Amino acid sequence: MQAFRKVSRRKGVNGDKAYTRAVGKLPEYISISPITIVCPKCKAPSGDVCEVLLGGGLETVHVERIKAAAAMDLVVKERFSHSRKLSK
Numbered sequence: 001m002q003a004f005r006k007v008s009r010r011k012g013v014n015g016d017k018a019y020t021r022a023v024g025k026l027p028e029y030i031s032i033s034p035i036t037i038v039c040p041k042c043k044a045p046s047g048d049v050c051e052v053l054l055g056g057g058l059e060t061v062h063v064e065r066i067k068a069a070a071a072m073d074l075v076v077k078e079r080f081s082h083s084r085k086l087s088k
Contacts, residue, residue, distance in 0.1 A: 029080050034061050034069040041065065 036046050041064040044050045049059040 029077060032069045032073045032076065034066045037065065037069055037072065039065040040068055 035049070038044065038046055039050050039062055041062045042050050044065075050062045050065065051060045052058070053060060
């Protein structure tokens with residue numbers, strides 16, 4: 001994959017100038033986020049945190065949810081790498 005650049009026009013300190021920001025190479029595989037799966041401990045739906053503490057100041061995710069996402073991630077990475085080997 002090739003690196004790409006983003007060009008944007010924004011008024012800066014010295015007036016209206018275009019700037020370029022190097023984004024870098026995109027990863028071949030993006031890891032599974034724990035927030036995208038249902039929590040096995042409290043059954044919080046995907047997209048929601050497990051608990052909100054301190055009047056909304058602290059959002060928590062259970063360790064079990066993180067471990068489940070990591071296990072799913074390993075399975076998907078193995079399948080992804082296996083399919084990449086077959087296509088070469």
